[in-house]
Amino acid sequence: MNGNGEARERWVRSGDVELCVAEYGMEGKEEDARRPTVVLVHGYPDSKEVWSSVAERLADRFHVVLYDVRGHGRSSAPRPLRGGFRLEKLTDDFLAVADAVSPDRPVHLVxxxxxxxxxxxxxxxxxTEGRIVSFTSVSGPSLDHFGHWIKHRMRHPTPRRVAQLLGQGARSWYVYALHTPVLPELAWRGALGRQWPRMLARVEKLPPGEYPTPSLPQDAAHGAWLYRDNVxxxxxxxxxxxxxxAPVQLITPSGDPFLSERLYDDLDRWAPGLRRRTVPAKHWLPRTRPGQLAEWITEFVTATEDAGGGTTSPAKGLTGDCGPFAERFGGQLVLVTGAGSGIGRATAFAFAEAGARIVAVDRDAETASRTAELARLLGAPGAWAETVDVSDEQAMEKLAEKVRTEHGVVDVLVNNAGIGLSGTFLDTSPEEWRRVLDVNLWGVIHGCRLFARQMVDRGQGGHIVNTASAAAYLPSRALPAYSTSKAAVLMLSECLRAELAEHGIGVTAVCPGFVNTNITATARFAGVTEKEQERLRSKSSRLYRIRNYPPEKVAGALLHGVLRNAAVVPVTPEARGARLLARLSPRALRAMARLDPPL
Incomplete structure (x- = not known):
């Protein structure tokens, strides 16, 4: 048997066809025999090679099995083709493979x-009951559930349900085409078969390389009968x-051009205890997000094994254990700057509870490490601390490259690091101006420039959150430097949102009001003595404690903002009121700006 990174091939007989089966993660050792078996089944017009990157990642922990569906790859095709691809016969094939690769234990199906x-x-x-421990569904509905979904909307039409039917009908244009006689076969064996790899690479932003198998034209021609025999x-x-x-994990890409997310609205009826995951990507996740899929499969298989011991009964604890945002953020890579305390730490914890992987960045190594440690305890499948001053361009460049190399491209970037500075314009020195702009504005610019470029190059979208402030639109004679830096962050966010939308990258500016964090304890007051500095810090910290708006609420609003792809998220009543007043009566805000702060 070959090593974990290589596959051993064998052939399995199922009726009148020979199925080509590849196995990863078995070296003949005694402990290998105890590994759970994970069977990965490919789609149309693919072959088993579409799963290769995922299989290699899973092979360290599982016995991984791929097989070419009848008529695809190196498996033989039924004769005649008509009627040879019915779901009943495909079930025969699966059982034949499962019996060959795992005769004594049920398998996990993906x-x-x-x-x-x-x-x-x-x-x-x-x-098949008793042969499957868990099922992970990626970008493919049950035809039975789909049929009931259609019938329910036709029997009980509403404007929304009719729109859903029409929308999915438009997405299913290729299904109608594949039902036409002869033409699909001619197209696939001709120009379409030659152009498909380039078309797919362009649309899905796939990495360079050949299509997984040269048998594509023949596979696609045979596979047309999957639709004709069943749909x-x-x-x-x-x-x-x-x-x-068996327990079911549903993974749906939000940008799937073929399948609406609404198809799965009623799925809890058919799969009690369903675990749902959503990823901002297109259709071919095994090729565009192999690391993400491998992590979610590993987590689900492990949880099912731990909860059920390999039984097929639905395991407790498989749903709802990663927080309310698990469907969207579970397994994603989230980087938070200023994560050592305050809003940054609360944000890292909120994403960790949603099952995201966390990179906690702070200039204080001890607090960053503490955040990462607690994030792991809260449910993050991985959390790492990095010590960086966000105002240092070269340090940020090194951070971006290190994160990409060691953990992958960031899915959500939260530029949160910031410092406070109070004092009139005439009392604020050029050095103080430079420092607050270096951290509050340039730190955000560095993060956006470096990580947005990686998101664009990957071609699978992402999200950037920039922490601004209500001070961005609330002028004050006491905060000219701080307010200027935050107003610049707000406008930068709006400009980036317009530029990056075509790449599927959202940008959100979060604008908190008075939040009880330690920024008041570290803020500087321009033009005063050190003794007065300490008095003002102490008094402002006391006022913020009396206000006592917790950073956890800001983190919750931030996650909701990402879910909604909101442009601006004002947090706290005073932040929302000031934003409304800035639109309705800017003159009133200018009058308020002349007042001295209560310090």
Whole structure:
């Protein structure tokens, strides 16, 4: 048996076809025999090679099995083709593979696209009960559930349901095309087959390289019968007993051009205890997000094994244990600057509770390490501390490259690091101006420039959050430097939002009001003695404690802002009121700006 990074191939007989099966993660050692088996089923028009990057990542912990679906890759095709791709026969193939690779233990099933459509059949059919421990569905619905979804909306139409039907109907244009006789085969064996790899690479922003298998034209021509043999019949006559008999994890890319997220609105009815994950990407996640998929599969398989000991009963604790934002942020990589305390630390914790991986950045190594340590305890599957001064351009460049190399491209960037400075314009020295702009503005510019470039190059979207302040739109005679820096951050965020939208990257500016953090204890007051400095810090800290608006509320609003892709998120009543007043009566705000602060 080959090592974990290589695959051993074998052939498995199923009726009149020979299936090509590849196995990773088995070296013949005694402990290998105890590894859970994970079976990955590919979609259309792919072959098993589409899973290679995911399989290599899983092979260190699991016995990983890939197989070419009949008529694809190196597996033989049924004769005749018509009727040879029915879901019942595909179920025969799965059982034959499962019996060959894991005869004594049930397997964990993962499917993408048509592999997921098959997987739903396997996970709900009576004759497969007891052979599947868990099922992870990626970008592929059950045809039975889809049929019930259509019938429900046709029997009980509302404007919203009709719009959902029409929207999914438009997305399914290729299904109609594949039902036409002869033409799909001619197209795939001709120009479409030659152009498909380049088309897919351009649309999905795939890394350079050849298409996973040279048999694409033949695979796609054979695979047209997956649609012809199954779609119309199952949509017209969906099974009434299509209930999952194993825990299910649903992974849906929010940018899928073929499948609406609304298709899964009623899925809890069919899969009790469903765990849902959403990733901002397009359709071909096994190729564009192999690391993300491998992490989610690993987590789900491990949780199922730990909870059920390899049984097929739904395991407790598989849902709702990563916080309310787990569906969106679970497994994503989130970098937070200024994470050693205050809003930054609370934000890192909120993402950790949602199951995100955390990079906690702060100029104080001890507080950054503490944040990372606590983030792991709160549920982050990985959390790392980095010590960086965000105003240092070269240090930020090194950080960006280190994070990309060691952990991957950041999915959510939170530019939160900032310092406070109070004092009139005439009392503020040029050095104080430079320092507050270096941290509050240039720190944000460095983060946006470096990490946004990585997001754009990856081509799978992302999100940037910049912490501004209500001071960005609330003028004050006592905060000219601080307010200027935050107003610049707010405008930078608006400009970036316009520029990066075409790349699927959202930008949100968070504008807190008076929040009880330690920024008041470290803020500087221009033009006063050190003794007066300490008195003013103490008094401002006391006022903020009396106000007592916790940073955890800001973190919650921040996560909601990312979910909604909000442009601006004012937090605290005074921040929302000031923003409304700035729009309705800017003259009143200018009058208030002349007042001395209560210090």
């Amino acid at each position: 499917g993408h696209d048509w592999g997921s459509v098959q997987g739903w059949e396997f996970a709900t059919a009576k004759r 119309r019949e199952r949509l017209a006559h969906p099974r009434a007993d299509a209930y999952a008999h």
